[in-house]
Amino acid sequence: MTRTEIRLCGFGGQGIALMGKILGAAVSIFEKRKSVTTQSYGPESRGGASACNLVISEEEVDFPYVLAPDAFICMSKEAYTTHIDSLKEGGWFFYEENLVPVDDRMKKAGHIYSIPATAIAEKELGKKIVANIVMLGFFAELNDYIDQKAILKSVIEFVPARFRELNEKAFKTGKNYAKKVKKQEAKK
Amino acid sequence: MTISEEKVDDTILEAKRHPMDYLLRWDRLPHVWCSGCGLGSVLSCFIHAIAESGIDTKKIVVVSGIGCTGRASGYLDLDVFHTTHGRAIPFAIGLKLANPELKVIVFSGDGDLFAIGGNHIIHAARRNADITVICSNNFIYGMTGGQLAPTTPMGAWTSTSPYGNVEPNFNLCHLVASAGAIYVARWTSLNARRLQASMVEAIKKKGFSFIEVIPPCPTTFGRRNDYEEGIKMLEFFRENTIIRHGIDPGDAELNLGNKIVVGKFVDKEDKPTLSDHIARIQLFAKRR
Amino acid sequence: MSKKASIHDVLTGEHYISGNEAIAEGCLAAGCRFFGGYPITPSSEIAERMSRRLPQVGGVFIQMEDEIASIATILGASWAGRKSMTATSGPGISLMMENIGLGAMTETPFVIINVQRAGPSTGLPTLVGQGDVMQARWGSHGDYELIALSPNSVQEAFDLSIEAFNLAEKYRTPVIMLTDESICHMVEKLIIPTKSKIKIENRKKPTGSKKNHLTFKPDADMIPPMAAAGEGYNVFVTGLTHDTKGYPVITPEAQEILVKRLCDKILLNEEKIRLTEEYMTKDAKVLVISYGITARSAKGAVNLARKKGIKAGLLRLITIWPFPTKLIEELAKKVDAIVVAEINNGQIVKEVREATRKSVPVVLSSKLGGTVHTPKEILAKIEEVKKK
Numbered sequence: 001m002t003r004t005e006i007r008l009c010g011f012g013g014q015g016i017a018l019m020g021k022i023l024g025a026a027v028s029i030f031e032k033r034k035s036v037t038t039q040s041y042g043p044e045s046r047g048g049a050s051a052c053n054l055v056i057s058e059e060e061v062d063f064p065y066v067l068a069p070d071a072f073i074c075m076s077k078e079a080y081t082t083h084i085d086s087l088k089e090g091g092w093f094f095y096e097e098n099l100v101p102v103d104d105r106m107k108k109a110g111h112i113y114s115i116p117a118t119a120i121a122e123k124e125l126g127k128k129i130v131a132n133i134v135m136l137g138f139f140a141e142l143n144d145y146i147d148q149k150a151i152l153k154s155v156i157e158f159v160p161a162r163f164r165e166l167n168e169k170a171f172k173t174g175k176n177y178a179k180k181v182k183k184q185e186a187k188k
Numbered sequence: 189m190t191i192s193e194e195k196v197d198d199t200i201l202e203a204k205r206h207p208m209d210y211l212l213r214w215d216r217l218p219h220v221w222c223s224g225c226g227l228g229s230v231l232s233c234f235i236h237a238i239a240e241s242g243i244d245t246k247k248i249v250v251v252s253g254i255g256c257t258g259r260a261s262g263y264l265d266l267d268v269f270h271t272t273h274g275r276a277i278p279f280a281i282g283l284k285l286a287n288p289e290l291k292v293i294v295f296s297g298d299g300d301l302f303a304i305g306g307n308h309i310i311h312a313a314r315r316n317a318d319i320t321v322i323c324s325n326n327f328i329y330g331m332t333g334g335q336l337a338p339t340t341p342m343g344a345w346t347s348t349s350p351y352g353n354v355e356p357n358f359n360l361c362h363l364v365a366s367a368g369a370i371y372v373a374r375w376t377s378l379n380a381r382r383l384q385a386s387m388v389e390a391i392k393k394k395g396f397s398f399i400e401v402i403p404p405c406p407t408t409f410g411r412r413n414d415y416e417e418g419i420k421m422l423e424f425f426r427e428n429t430i431i432r433h434g435i436d437p438g439d440a441e442l443n444l445g446n447k448i449v450v451g452k453f454v455d456k457e458d459k460p461t462l463s464d465h466i467a468r469i470q471l472f473a474k475r476r
Numbered sequence: 477m478s479k480k481a482s483i484h485d486v487l488t489g490e491h492y493i494s495g496n497e498a499i500a501e502g503c504l505a506a507g508c509r510f511f512g513g514y515p516i517t518p519s520s521e522i523a524e525r526m527s528r529r530l531p532q533v534g535g536v537f538i539q540m541e542d543e544i545a546s547i548a549t550i551l552g553a554s555w556a557g558r559k560s561m562t563a564t565s566g567p568g569i570s571l572m573m574e575n576i577g578l579g580a581m582t583e584t585p586f587v588i589i590n591v592q593r594a595g596p597s598t599g600l601p602t603l604v605g606q607g608d609v610m611q612a613r614w615g616s617h618g619d620y621e622l623i624a625l626s627p628n629s630v631q632e633a634f635d636l637s638i639e640a641f642n643l644a645e646k647y648r649t650p651v652i653m654l655t656d657e658s659i660c661h662m663v664e665k666l667i668i669p670t671k672s673k674i675k676i677e678n679r680k681k682p683t684g685s686k687k688n689h690l691t692f693k694p695d696a697d698m699i700p701p702m703a704a705a706g707e708g709y710n711v712f713v714t715g716l717t718h719d720t721k722g723y724p725v726i727t728p729e730a731q732e733i734l735v736k737r738l739c740d741k742i743l744l745n746e747e748k749i750r751l752t753e754e755y756m757t758k759d760a761k762v763l764v765i766s767y768g769i770t771a772r773s774a775k776g777a778v779n780l781a782r783k784k785g786i787k788a789g790l791l792r793l794i795t796i797w798p799f800p801t802k803l804i805e806e807l808a809k810k811v812d813a814i815v816v817a818e819i820n821n822g823q824i825v826k827e828v829r830e831a832t833r834k835s836v837p838v839v840l841s842s843k844l845g846g847t848v849h850t851p852k853e854i855l856a857k858i859e860e861v862k863k864k
Contacts, residue, residue, distance in 0.1 A: 021663055024664075037663035063848070215721075216723060246706065246707075262712070267710055271551075272548070272577075275574075282551060283553065285536045286510050287556035308541065311541040311545070
C-alpha cells in the first residue's frame with residue numbers, strides 16, 4: 001500500500017504543529033491526495049516537547065497514527081533521543097544541526113541531511129520564528145514524498161498575509177541551502 | 189397531588205373570577221401547599237406585581253426548580269418551566285441570553301437555589317445576568333419532609349438534625365449582595381404590600397435582582413420548632429420584624445429567637461448586564 | 477481554504493482542520509446559535525472556536541460555571557427558540573446526565589458533543605476511549621431513548637454535526653455526538669459546501685390557537701410541535717410525568733402513555749434514522765462491526781484480510797443509538813462469525829450478540845483506552861474466528 005509516514009518533532013514555540021498542518025494540507029488540498037495530521041497531546045506536550053505526525057496515502061488513510069516514519073524532521077535534542085529509534089530502516093532523516101547532537105543511532109537512515117535552520121532564520125532573515133519554514137523549504141527541496149510547489153502554496157495559505165513575504169523568503173532560503181547541500185553531495 | 193381532569197362549569201366560575209385570575213391556571217388549582225403555608229400569599233403578591241409592572245405577559249417567563257416553591261411556576265398562566273433540582277438559574281440564563289426580549293424570573297426555594305444550586309446563584313449575580321430571582325426561604329426542605337437546609341438556623345430541629353442543627357446558616361441576602369446583585373431585598377410573607385412593591389422594583393430592574401421572602405412553614409419547620417400553626421409564625425413575624433432599608437445585609441443575619449431584619453438592602457444603579465455585554469461583542473464581531 | 481468564505485456565515489470551501497474545529501463549523505452550518513459549555517480536554521477546541529465564531533454569526537457563547545449549568549442553560553436556550561449545544565468529555569458528560577433526562581422528558585432539541593476519553597473517573601487525560609457508549613444510551617435515570625452518532629473522519633464530524641441538529645429538531649430529542657479524542661484531534665481535509673447545498677431541518681411550530689395551547693400534544697408522527705417561550709402560547713414544561721397540556725399527572729397510566737411515546741418516537745423510526753456504511757459485506761464470511769476511530773483500523777484490517785484471501789467485510793455504525801438491531805440480524809445470517817472492535821471492555825458487542833440471537837459466534841476485539849487498535853490487531857481476531 002502507498003502509505004508514507006512523516007514525523008516532525010521539536011520543542012514548543014518552534015511551530016512544529018504548523019509544519020505538520022502545512023505538509024498535510026500540501027498533500028490533501030494542493031496535491032489532491034490523502035493525508036492525516038496528528039499531534040501528541042497530554043502532559044508531555046506541555047513540558048516543552050512537541051511532536052506532529054503525518055500519514056500520506058493515495059487512498060483514504062485508515063489507521064491515522066505514525067508507527068515507523070519514512071521521514072523524520074527533528075529540531076531538538078529531546079526529540080532526537082525519544083524518536084530516532086522509531087525511524088524506518090533506510091528512511092529520511094532531516095535535522096537542525098545546532099540543536100540536535102546526533103550519534104550512531106541515526107545511521108539507520110538511508111538519507112541524512114542537516115541544516116542550521118534557526119541560525120539562518122535569525123541571521124539571514126532577522127526572525128528566529130521562521131526557522132520552521134526554513135526547515136520546510138530545506139525538506140521540500142530534498143524529499144521524495146511531497147511536491148515542493150504544493151508545500152509552498154500551503155505555507156502561503158497558513159501564514160498571516162502580513163508575514164507572507166517573510167515566509168516565502170524563509171522557504172526559498174531553506175531550499176537554496178538544500179541545493180548547496182545537493183551540489184556538495186554530487187561532488188563527493 | 190392528584191390533578192383533577194374533571195370538566196368545570198365555566199359559567200359558575202365566571203361569576204367568581206378575581207381580577208388577577210387571568211394570570212393563574214385555574215385548571216391546576218387547588219395548589220399542593222399545606223394549610224398555614226405562606227406560599228399562596230407570596231404567589232398572590234407575585235401576580236399582582238406582574239400586573240403592576242406593566243410588562244407584556246407574553247414576554248414573561250417563570251422558571252422554577254424542585255421543592256414546594258418550585259411548584260409555584262405551575263399555577264401561572266405564563267410560559268413556565270419546572271426544571272431539575274437546583275438548575276433553574278442556568279436554565280433561565282439560557283432563555284434570557286437566547287432571547288433578550290424575555291423577562292425571565294426564577295421563583296424557587298432556599299434549598300433549591302442555595303444548597304444544590306448554590307454555585308449557580310453566585311455566578312449569576314457575579315455575571316449580572318439579567319434575571320430576577322425570588323427565593324422563598326422556609327428554613328427547611330418542606331416537600332421531602334423537613335430535612336436540614338443551608339438556611340436552617342443553628343440549633344433548629346429538622347428530620348435530619350434530630351439533636352438540633354450544628355451548622356451556621358447562610359445569610360442569603362448577604363451572599364448574593366457580595367456576589368454582585370444590584371437589587372437585594374428581604375420580606376416576610378406578612379409584609380404583603382411591601383413585598384409586592386419590591387417585586388415590581390426587582391422585575392423592572394435591569395440586571396440581577398434578588399428577593400428573599402420568608403413564608404411560614406408550619407408543617408415541616410414550625411411543627412418541630414414551636415410554631416405548629418401558620419398563624420403563630422405570622423404572629424412572630426408581626427412582633428419581631430424590623431424594617432431597615434439600606435443596611436449592610438451582612439448585619440441582617442437570621443437566627444432563632446432574634447428579630448427578623450427586612451427591607452430593601454441593596455438598590456444599585458443600572459450597570460451593563462450579561463446580555464448587554466454579549467450584544468456588544470456580537471456587534472463588534474459582526475463588523476470585523 | 478476558499479477565500480470566498482465569509483466569517484459571518486457558513487465557511488464554504490476546503491479546509492485542513494481538526495475534528496473539533498470541523499464539529500464547530502458543522503454545528504454553525506446547521507444553524508446552531510447558542511453554545512453553553514465548560515472547558516474540558518479533549519473537547520475544549522470546540523468551545524474555543526465557538527467563542528470566536530458564534531458572535532460573528534449573531535450567536536451566543538457562554539462559558540458556564542460547570543457542566544451541569546452548561547447543559548441546563550442550553551435547554552433554556554432551546555426553549556427560547558435557538559438551536560443550542562454543548563461539548564464535553566469524560567467527567568463532564570457524567571455531570572450532564574440529569575439534564576439529559578430533562579431533555580428527553582421535555583422533548584427539548586439540543587446537541588451534545590461527547591469527545592470520548594478513556595475513563596472511568598479522570599482516567600487517561602486525555603487519551604482516546606469509547607467507553608461512554610452505554611452511558612450515552614441510558615446514563616440518565618429512567619426509561620428514555622435518544623439518538624447517538626459516531627463519525628470516523630473530520631469530514632464526517634462536520635457532516636454529522638449537521639445531521640445531529642437535524643435529527644434533534646425533527647424528533648425533538650437530545651442528540652449525542654459520540655465521537656472520540658482521535659477523531660477530534662486529528663487534522664484532515666474538510667470540504668464545506670455552499671450554504672444552499674446544506675439541508676437544514678427545523679422543529680415543527682404549532683399552528684393552532686394560542687389560547688389553551690397543548691404544549692405536548694403529539695401529531696400523528698408522535699412528535700408534538702414546539703412553541704418557544706415568548707411566542708404567546710404559555711407553554712407548560714415540567715420534568716414531572718405530564719399529559720398533553722404538559723400538566724403533571726402522577727399516575728402509572730400517564731407514565732405508560734408518555735414514556736411509551738418518548739421511546740417509540742425514536743425506536744419506531746430506527747430505520748429512518750439509521751446511518752451505516754457497509755464495506756465488502758456482499759460475500760463476507762467474517763463481519764467486522766465497528767464505529768468511530770476504531771472503524772478506520774477495522775477497514776484496514778478488512779483490506780489486510782482480503783489480501784490474505786479471507787472474505788472479510790465491515791459494517792460501520794454511524795448511528796449508534798437507536799441500535800440497528802434488524803440490520804445486524806440480517807447480516808448475521810450470511811456470515812460465519814462477527815468481530816466487534818471497540819475501545820472499551822465490550823459494550824456494543826453485547827448489543828450485537830443480542831441482535832444475532834447467538835446464530836453466529838461474536839468475538840470482541842477490545843482495547844481499554846489510551847490507544848487505537850492497529851489494523852493488524854483486528855486482523856488477528858479475524859484470523860482467529862474465520863472457518864478453517
